[in-house]
Amino acid sequence: MIPTTTAVWLHAQPALSKRAALLAARLVRAGVAVLDSAGDGPGCHIVLLDDADPTPLAALAPQRDDGHVFALLCGATPPPAASSWAVLAAGAADVLWWPAGDADPAPLLARIQRRLAVARLAASDTVRQTLVGRSAIWRALVDDVVEVAAFGSSSVLITGETGTGKDLIAQAIHRLSGCAGELTVLDCTTLAPELAGSELFGHERGAYTGAVAARDGAFAQADQGVLFLDEIGELPLPLQAQLLRVVQEHKYKRVGGNSWQPSHFRLICATNRDLEADVACGRFRADLLYRIAGWRCRTPPLRERRDDILPLVTHFLAAHAAPQPVCELDPAVRDYLLTRDYPGNVRELRQTVARLWHRHCGCGPITPGAVPPDERAPCAATLAAPWPDAAFAGAIRHALDQGMSLARITQASADTAIRIVLEQEGGSNQRAAQRLGVTDRALQIRRKARPADGRQP
Numbered sequence: 001m002i003p004t005t006t007a008v009w010l011h012a013q014p015a016l017s018k019r020a021a022l023l024a025a026r027l028v029r030a031g032v033a034v035l036d037s038a039g040d041g042p043g044c045h046i047v048l049l050d051d052a053d054p055t056p057l058a059a060l061a062p063q064r065d066d067g068h069v070f071a072l073l074c075g076a077t078p079p080p081a082a083s084s085w086a087v088l089a090a091g092a093a094d095v096l097w098w099p100a101g102d103a104d105p106a107p108l109l110a111r112i113q114r115r116l117a118v119a120r121l122a123a124s125d126t127v128r129q130t131l132v133g134r135s136a137i138w139r140a141l142v143d144d145v146v147e148v149a150a151f152g153s154s155s156v157l158i159t160g161e162t163g164t165g166k167d168l169i170a171q172a173i174h175r176l177s178g179c180a181g182e183l184t185v186l187d188c189t190t191l192a193p194e195l196a197g198s199e200l201f202g203h204e205r206g207a208y209t210g211a212v213a214a215r216d217g218a219f220a221q222a223d224q225g226v227l228f229l230d231e232i233g234e235l236p237l238p239l240q241a242q243l244l245r246v247v248q249e250h251k252y253k254r255v256g257g258n259s260w261q262p263s264h265f266r267l268i269c270a271t272n273r274d275l276e277a278d279v280a281c282g283r284f285r286a287d288l289l290y291r292i293a294g295w296r297c298r299t300p301p302l303r304e305r306r307d308d309i310l311p312l313v314t315h316f317l318a319a320h321a322a323p324q325p326v327c328e329l330d331p332a333v334r335d336y337l338l339t340r341d342y343p344g345n346v347r348e349l350r351q352t353v354a355r356l357w358h359r360h361c362g363c364g365p366i367t368p369g370a371v372p373p374d375e376r377a378p379c380a381a382t383l384a385a386p387w388p389d390a391a392f393a394g395a396i397r398h399a400l401d402q403g404m405s406l407a408r409i410t411q412a413s414a415d416t417a418i419r420i421v422l423e424q425e426g427g428s429n430q431r432a433a434q435r436l437g438v439t440d441r442a443l444q445i446r447r448k449a450r451p452a453d454g455r456q457p
């Protein structure tokens with residue numbers, strides 16, 4: 001049952017107000033607090049729509065990026081697939097056919113309950129303090145990871161460039177999955193072909209020269225826990241074949257042994273390779289890929305989530321500064337960190353912060369002198385680069401191609417600048433106004449007039 005402290009906002013197109021009243025009564029009977037349809041706030045939003053026209057979704061429930069909008073399509077027949085997809089594309093977390101106002105709300109309540117549970121876990125200190133990031137793409141990934149970890153048991157394949165947090169995600173899945181056993185980590189790049197069988201499956205005494213005692217392998221160690229095969233894409237083909245049965249049936253034989261040993265483990269694999277391409281060129285077995293990829297996620301490179309740079313910097317600085325409070329950044333240092341490239345992704349950012357920290361001394365903010373001399377040139381070049389640049393012109397060309405007016409483009413540019421700076425300044429209106437060169441009051445008025453300015457235009 002949903003706690004009654006949970007707000008559920010009910011919105012409906014005018015023609016559906018009777019249906020909404022019936023549904024509200026059912027929800028209240030189920031112990032849910034139903035709030036005024038005119039309001040907006042934290043909690044779940046339920047929107048009743050005429051399935052012939054799903055477009056009013058955004059107007060009825062102000063666009064949210066927390067995945068808490070549920071659409072009920074109220075046509076007499078099941079909605080056409082295109083309507084459902086259109087509603088999802090407009091921002092709904094899920095779409096249900098709602099043929100009658102007094103239908104059983106249990107399916108809807110189950111979905112709301114799941115969303116709220118995922119949101120609670122994703123917002124918990126343990127998750128926020130380890131999987132740091134506030135960009136929409138990162139938060140969506142964390143929601144997915146939390147859901148699959150805590151509410152599923154499938155194998156997970158994590159793909160992504162080096163340094164993007166694959167290892168961290170694997171650790172988080174282990175923590176959140178609530179399994180009794182440990183996280184057993186095996187780096188497939190370190191498996192020597194002649195010892196790999198023993199590393200994975202263990203061996204019996206006398207199985208080969210030097211095997212003076214029986215030994216457990218990774219699959220035995222991972223029993224009741226999680227087995228993390230890092231860099232699975234580097235596994236040689238013969239070893240891939242050996243994994244098929246144990247991954248599918250959760251039983252294996254030790255090297256030199258005859259009996260099947262059971263092992264109940266959850267499998268997580270990670271790679272920075274394109275496994276589909278490897279399958280296509282015969283480097284990776286398709287049958288193994290299907291088995292390890294019960295659920296997949298991709299950790300985005302830092303260049304796709306630049307809004308996460310400052311929160312990550314604060315996170316790494318806090319670790320260096322503890323137990324002292326984290327120090328501020330001089331604006332030039334902040335610009336340097338925000339505009340620099342990070343081919344090594346978060347790992348490189350972490351090392352960059354460590355270098356700054358080691359050169360920083362005394363109290364006060366970290367100043368530009370802390371940036372190592374050999375790293376200053378690209379920064380100066382970036383700052384000296386002309387603006388607006390080709391990327392900006394490309395974005396404007398795209399907007400014009402979409403038929404946008406000058407007013408709309410101007411509006412969207414201002415909205416984007418405000419959104420970015422507010423995110424970078426942790427929501428502080430005062431600091432954001434200072435950076436945007438407007439007064440506090442002017443920014444406040446604009447945000448009030450355009451409440452969506454904190455989101456993607």
Ligand SMILES: Nc1ncnc2c1ncn2[C@@H]1O[C@H](COP(=O)(O)OP(=O)(O)OP(=O)(O)O)[C@@H](O)[C@H]1O
Nearest residue numbers: 130131132133161162163164165166167168346347
């Ligand atoms: N979202 C994040 N929050 C906090 N730290 C992070 C985050 N993402 C990555 N890191 C840090 O960056 C470093 C690299 O992360 P990790 O080892 O998980 O990356 P990876 O994708 O597994 O890299 P590789 O493919 O090279 O093994 C680690 O020190 C990790 O703690």
